[in-house]
Amino acid sequence: MNQPATTVLVIGYVWPEPRSSAAGGHMMQILETFLTQGWDVTFASPATVGEHKADLPALGITECAIALNNSSFDDFIRELAPDIVLFDRFMMEEQFGWRVEKHCPDALRVLETCDLQSLRDARQQRLKDHLKDHLKAHPHDDDFSPLFAPALLDEFQRMADTDVAKREIAAILRCDISLMISDVEARLLTEQFKVPAALLHWCPLMLQPPTEAFTPFEDRAHFLSIGNFRHAPNWDAVLWMKNSLWPLIRQQLPGAQLHIYGSYTPPKATALHNPAQGFHVMNWAEDALVVMSAARICLAPLRFGAGIKGKLADAMLCGTPNITTPIGAEGMGDEQPWPGAIEYSAQALAAAAVALYQDRERWTQAQEDGRRLLARRYNLAVHGPALVECLEQCRSHLSAHRRDNFIGSMLRHHAHKSTQYMSQWIEAKNRNV
Template identity: 35%
Template sequence: MSGPDTDPKSLLVIGHQWPEPEATAAGVRMLWLLKGFLQKDFQVVFACAAGPGDYRVDLGKLGITEVGIQMNDSSFDRFLQKHEFSHVLFDRFLTEEQFGWRVRDNLPGAQILLDTEDLHSLRRSREDAMRKGGEWSVSGWVEHPLFYREIASMFRSDLNLIISKHEMELLQAQIPHLQEKLVYLPFGMDAPVNVPGISFQNRSNFVFLGNGKHLPNLDAIAQLKSEIWPLIRKRLPEAVLQIYGAYLPNQILQMDAPAEGFQVKGWAPELQPVLNNTRLLLAPLRFGAGIKGKILKAAAFGLPVMGTSVGFEGIMEKHEALSFVADSAQHFAEKAVELYTDPVGWERALKLQEQAAGVHLYTSFETLSRAMDSYPERREALPQETRLIQNLLQNEAFGRLRYLSRWIEAKEKGKN
């Protein structure tokens, strides 16, 4: 699988963004993965074409080499030819689309991993259905234009890391030929150490967490402001809702209304004091996919969440029977008030959520390590139809993307 000069444990990670674990759930997931590879004695290089974010973590302190790369530029080929990586991890299918053909051209023996983060096509198809006022359906998902791009990327990759059991089941049901390429790897998060258990009586008020670059979060904040919070505030006139998140846009910052108990705080470098003292986290997410980091973080700090079926998907089953799940604004507000004022129901909800979140808070990197080690056997077990689809998509897509990328590069250089 590797050339004679290839380090058998050298990893190139091509990031969609530089990791920002203090600002985004995706950053938390990526940092957890990177630490797992380091513990397995991989030499790790993290490459990214995006500009540095405001909350970028210093990977160099972990012993990871950071490299800025360019899209549609042959300098990336020369970079690959120098290093001979044994493994390449793509952060979301968008990076595989952009750089995958170059990786295959220059590192034909490398094992290709794709961390889907969440199924982008699932999230987008749900958003489109909501915007149109209709119900989401599986047929709407598989007919969405993004579906074909995402699934094609997964076929081209050797192993695909799936963060949600619900998404794993969807893929297995709809695309059974992907079975041998799928690895269920829960969220992965370093649980807080020695978090004090603060009682119901010593907590007060509400909180929302979510970065402003993620559309489901912006929609949820707008729903809180216009529909949900007025209903809660009517029942609890002294209560306060605080909105925390990095990169909140102006339209969200302008929603700040202290007189209404609606406080937009923005990014906070340390959320532990907030989460330790708040009584309930509100997460009225109407669309999305993957696993919601805000729900896991709240559970880790002993803070229950009032959420939606989409929000708890992949974490809790039988949503309709849960006291802390509601999908309409009216029911959401009613259940939130009940949880906020009922210590017995609050404790029951917290215990259920803590138990369910444990799968993600305490997941093991060994799951991925074993899948990587057994990849040669998995590859041999691929059905003939899967091999055919993989080769077809690699040849068609790589030929098209190769031509397009080189055309863009030539065009850009011609301007200079």
Template identity: 30%
Template sequence: MPDARRDAGSCAILSLMAALRALGYDISFVAADEMESGSTPPMKNIEIYAAPFYRSVEDLLRRQAQSFDLVYLHRQSIATRYLPLVRQYQSKARVIYAVADLHHMRIARQAAVEERPELLAKARQVRDAEYAVARQADLVLTHSTVEAALLRRDVPGVEVHVVPWAVPVRKRTPAFDTRHGVLFLGNFSHAPNVDAAFWLAEEIMPLVWRQRPDIRCVIAGADMPEQIRRLAAPRIEVIGHVPDCGTLFDKVRLSIAPLRFGAGVKGKILDSLGAGVPCVMTPIAAEGMELPRDFTDATGETAEALAALIVNLHDDSTTHARMILAGRRFIRERHDHARIIDALGRIAGDMRGKRQAG
């Protein structure tokens, strides 16, 4: 079940469902892996299919045969499992495959960083599965411009659309002088965030402390394993899952996304910019978002570069203020709810036209 407090994928799903509702669609939702969880969170104007009324996704598709105009499949594993069933029981529906992020890119990059050649074979298998589903779907959605270009190159003829998700912008934030420190926020069921937390604590922050020993670091996020909790130290606060990240953003001067591998658009960066908190990041973290030129001043690839950026941005109130304005402007222009409605409206209109023509 989607939970906007847990991960970016949930935020994207909820945002796109809200946009489709605004376009006049009735939305039904099923969580393939949690149908019998015993509880379902409220989702406004969304019909949730779950146990005990339905036993499985196949049960739903069969009993609701030919009921849907659009079927949205989120992530390759779900699309691979259920797209053939959708074609069987919902043959009139158009199928949208949302990649979320291209997993094979993340796994291949992880193999390079961790020097694990066995992961390359897995990356190739996942790539083949992702591309196979892309060929079978009526269209593919991605949040990343880089991944859209890759799909268009590697899967000729596939219809790919870049659709962001809505991110709120906070109107007011605490003054520069009332904030202190740096925040790393991530879901730790995701391997890139685990690697990033260790790199931050063991290599980046020690370089920061050589210049500014008073700068504190906060590491927070859902599904935190014990190995991350053990990073806690006098100048590193480890607090696990926080239901309201706004309280964290209000306390720090900047966030950091020190990802050495990964794929897709990073929700932690969008949330930070929307909250009025500049973010220091690696090129991997910034990939696919088309950030404005201002953010080249906040991007570094090595521990030394990131440490220098943290110190400079933490202490320079003028640059800090400029980055806040640039971040808010970027979120308003690219991640506004109305923009999502417009993007999906054009896609849905094209699909309706094709359906009538067919």
């Protein structure tokens, strides 16, 4: 007799937009991995639908709009009775975790962390402090080495007292498994926050390594930068390029152009468009891989951030060498050569960009370094089955797994009660408005 298909509910913070963000792309990779197993997948979200939303029903995924602080979700999840519930980011676990536990206690609870928001926020604050204090005293010092290479202990000390870290890591502990896109962030959690390693699964971008020939050096031109403008690290990188990095490149390559693509382009970004300076704000790219394949260099001068960078994976998929910072490269590489250059200051980033732009031999080698890196670290044929095996193993030993995670059980006992009462109070208040 055939076994019934595994039923999966994904509760999304947003509807996935794979052409707008790496987070959307990673979510689609996870969903497609579930579908290849023959699992029945439902995607539910309280968010409004964005203009670049993926067509989930075309893939065989059921869509459902849900509401925050509303008991209608209780009827919905009781009827669906999922075997696995995946929360897309910790805020969804906070909102719906107690309802899932109450009505489907045997469902495996999985958290897609996307990246550690608390780490990204702490790094953003560190950059603000640096710009305010250090650069006020040393206005011409454009070396950000102190920001780019802190020890994990230093990261922990900056994060530990923040509300976001306490909320985020509590959600990780309450879930059965958390998917970590960055192995560096997994080490931060296990070594500094003492999260049990059994609760974490490394699940980076899952990609098909390229096998076809790349567009060659002589058929490419210009620099490219790409990223969702709503994502604060991307906007900061654009400003740094405009004010510091790009003028240095143009001094040495007067005819160079920088094409900046991003979804949800705000007026403050279009105001930076200046063709006379070769600085072109291009709005959203219909196909990021097409524009990436036409560029000679991808610039990703990120001064803060977390997770791993979809734009750099796209660059490698297209055979486009990149110039980035240690923040950009964090969690993405290994001991083998980086497919481009990693630098700490605007001067060094510009020098590396100019040199690589003009050196066909080095550029071609960087292109091949990217192809090899994708095959080593991001192979869908490796990470897809590993994800499924992790979830199946956890499901088959769920009682013991949860018993071993006593802190998580304790957090669920206390936090979910308070969350439940707050949610019910909000719902009652809304009914009386």
